[in-house]
Amino acid sequence: MPQPKESLTFYGDKAELFREIADDFEEEMGWEPGNAELGAWLMSKYHQNER
Structure with a gap:
């Protein structure tokens, strides 16, 4: 049985917020997360x- 999969695309303000969260994550953790890693962290x- 295949694993479930979900994809997300953010536009506009939501994309900006996602990038801000990624920047905060990188500053706090010391490394840049990929989108999937950031989603799992959230x-x-x-x-x-x-x-």
């Missing part, structure tokens, strides 16, 4: 904030 932050 999802982990979402789960940390769930009740």
